[in-house]
Structures are given as structure tokens and as C-alpha cells.
Amino acid sequence: MMFYSGILSVLLGPIVLLLIFIWRRKIGLRENGLPPGPTTIPLLGNIHQLPTRYPHVKYTSWARRYGKIFSLKIAHGTAIVITSPSIIRDFMDKRSSSTAHRPPMKIVDLVTDGCHPALTDGPVWKNMRKAMQLFLTREACARHLTVQRAECIQLMYDTLKQPEGLLVHIKRQTISIILSTVFGVRSPRFENSIASQFVEGNSLWERILEPGATPPLDLLPILQYIPEFLAPWKAGCREIRNRQQNLYFGLRDMCAKRMKDGRRNGCFLEDIIDLQEKWGIDSATVGYIGGGCLEGGSGNTSSFLQTAMLLLACHPHVQEKAQKELDDVIGKDRLPSSEDYEKLPYVRAIIRETFRFFPPVPLGLPHSSTTDETVEGFYIPKGSIIFMNYYGIYHDPDLFDLPERFIPERFLTSEFGTKQGVDATGLRHDLHFGSGRRICPGIVFAMQSIEMNIMSLLWAFNLKIATDTPRDAEIPIQFNDFTPGIASGPKPFACDVHPRSQAHADIIRAEYAQARSVFSMFEQELTPDERAFVSEW
């Protein structure tokens, strides 16, 4: 007893001093002038209330309560959540030189040495973004169409042969497109492939980036020096770093070897390697540029397509209406092509409604500001973390009728699908792709793939909620059961997929045979197993 009271009297002084320090510095309390928000407590602010999963859902309910711009206190720091397209336009687009930065993320430095095109800032980010833009201009994307179309044909062919694997076929396809166009090598199947290797490593990466997966290193940087036996997350970081470097650097070296041997195939990394000396880029950065394309370019597109399949399977009348439009414009004797898209307003409305219903990055990537700003009369201190709540905007009942329902027709009666007579200032069709100087550089690339795939899958197949055969009951699909994480998509679900007719199936088979000539130049390094698969599939 004496012992404990002795310890207590020794600790009492520092504890009292700490409490006085917190009280004097008002740590955790919301400063005057900030946008409103949930009640704070000293030291923590709102940390104890922050959701670790599905933050967009909580932020949307806070937005309905505290307003279209609200604030959270994260100890002495401030986070701002915007749930209004007009505020995004005025603050994030127009004042982008201040608001297009990323908050410091210690975990990103530990894993990638600060060499990441989406999660870092400063000159490294600028150089990586400039390099990626070479690959993503409208002209460059027009060249990528050949690969995107051939891979779309393989997606239909795979689905024909193995309908129950639709979700995996989509995943393989979106990765294989980036692998081919960026690194010059493809994955003809998912199992035991570069694609599956990437998915395994990337899911660890996404998990460690989730709030709560590591201690708050950015708030208390000293935590990074905790010895590893007390900090298992450090081994996790090392594993992800090794996996990323093995994959990205290995693919870069494969491309360099191809170039040296005179076997170029026109992929993006060839251009970067050619420019490397002139632009002063080191070879690690070359690998991370390719890796950044893979991370940014595959998961979101795949999530979007999977969400669209889920929604279509649940809404057979939407499929029927789209198929009628496709039959009128294209007929049943040929596959859709990119030129058809402009003539398909209902298919376009389906794509827009799917983005509205569930944007693949519901809160965007966090931004931060470098100057003090005033927005709507509120004070936004420099260094604030800023989230754009796309999910909350798209589910705002002030903007959309029945926002929780999937109704593509809303985009036929108003440009942005909004209610009659509402002020749609700030809404744009690419809002969910980000804002200002940080806007996603892959919009054209992503939309080409999405348009081609949605047109083609609707043209070729009927989708239906899977039936549980013994009881012949529909297996329910959980609409709101999406994967957690910054980027999100539906959890695996079962749906029945059938070709619309024998004639549709025959066209897909014939087109697949022709698409093989596009694939062959990206199949120079296939394993013997993959070669066998390609010749038998």
C-alpha cells in the first residue's frame, strides 16, 4: 500500500502539470470560428468518436446534423468534412494551390520511402504525377483502347466459360490492362499470377492504411521508435515494403531487359526508362510510378464494375431497358465499340447512377491546406486535413429524390440526376474523381474501360440474383455490405450469369480468337503453366 501511494505521489506532480498544459493549450477543444461538429473532450478532441470502418456513413450522419461543412478535433489538429459540391468547387477547386496537398503520413514514408504518387507531397509527387500524365493524356488513352477492348473480350469469354467467377474475372481484367499498358506483361488467368500476387500484397497495404491499424504515428511521431517486439505493425510494414519492391522493381527490370534485348512492346515504362536520365528519375522511382498506376488504376475500376453487376442483377427491368437500347443501336450481330457509347443515353445513365449510388472512393483521399482560409464564414486553419464526402453528397435528400434507390432514369430527366428545381452548383460528372490539382489523373483511362465493359456485358449477358437451388430461393444481396477501406466495393456475392443467346456466345468466342493477336506481345514472359493455360483455355 505504502509502495503504491509512494508512486502516486511521485507521478502526481507531472500529471497535474500535464493537465494544466492541456487546459492552457486547450488541446482537443474546438477553437472559435471553426465549423461546428460533435462535442469534443480535452486532449482527445473527437478521436474517441472516430469510426475505424465505413467512416463515410458516420460522416454523412454528422453532416446532416452539423452541416455541409463540419469540423473534428484530432487532439491539437483539425479535420474538415465537406458534404457540398458548391463548397468543394469554391474551396477545393478554386483554391487548389493551398488545398491540394496531402497530410503527412508516416506510414507511407516507412513503407515507400515517401515515393508514392497519390499519398505524398512536394517535388517527389510533382515528378511522379508529371510522368504519369504522359501515360494518361487523351491521346495516349486512345492508344490504350486496343488493349482495353481485347481484355473486355477476354472478360466476356471467361464469363461464358466460368460464369460463377465473374467477380474474379473482373478483377483479373482490370489488373491485366494496367500490367500490359504500363509494364508490358499481362496475366491471362488470376490464380498463381502477377495479378494475384499484386492483390495479396495490396490488400495488406490497404489494411495497414486503415485508421487504427497502426498507432497514431502522425500525432505522436515518437511512437515510430518503439522497439519492434512491442510494435508488431513494424513487421507488417516491412513485409509490405518487400512485397511492393519485389513486384514493382521486378516488373521494371523485366521491361528494361525486354528493351535491351530489342523486344519492346510499346508499354509506358519504356518511355519512362528512356526519359529517366533526362528527367533525373532514379530507378526506384521508375518502379514506384508503375506501382502507383497499378494501385490507382485497377482496384477502383474493378470495384465500380462489381458494384454495377450487383445493381444490375438486382434490377432486371434496368437490364431489359438497356438491352433494348443496345439492340436498337448495335443489333445482335456485332460487339459494341467505343464509338457506340455516345448513342446510348440509358447505358450512360446506368454508369452515372452507379457512381452516384456508391462512389468507389466514398470520402476521396484526404487533402490538407497550407494557408489559413475562410470558407462560408468559418475559419479553416492551415494544416487542416480535408475530406470530401462524395457519398454524403450523392445521398443527400435535398439534392436527390429517393437517394437510397438505384434509379438510372434520374439522369435522363436532369443533367446531374438531381431533383427538379434544386441548385446543382458545383456538381460535375467527375466529382467522385477528386478535385483541384489532385484530381485523379486516370479519369479518361478509367471511363474508357468502364464504358466498354458495361456496354459489352449488358449486350452479352443476363444477370440475376443467384438462386439457392434446393429451396429455389433468391440468395439475398446486401446492398450496403461493402468492403471497408479508403477504396470500397461490394463484398463477394453470388449472381447467375447467362449469355443472352447462342448467337451472342458465338460472337464472343470468335472475337476472343482474334483478340489473341493483341495479347501475344504482352505474353513474352509467361510461365510454362500460364502458357499451357493460354493454349487450352
Ligand code: HEM
Ligand atoms: C473508377 C475508377 C477510379 C476512381 C473512382 C478514382 C478515384 C480517385 C480519387 C477520388 C482520387 C483522389 C483525388 C483527390 O485527392 O482529390 C484519385 C487519385 C488518383 N488516381 Fe484515381 N480513380 C480511378 C481510376 C484511376 C486510374 C485508372 C488511374 C491510373 C491508371 C488512377 C490513378 C490515380 C492516381 C495516380 C491518383 C493520385 C493523384 C494525386 O495524388 O495527384 N486512378 N483517384
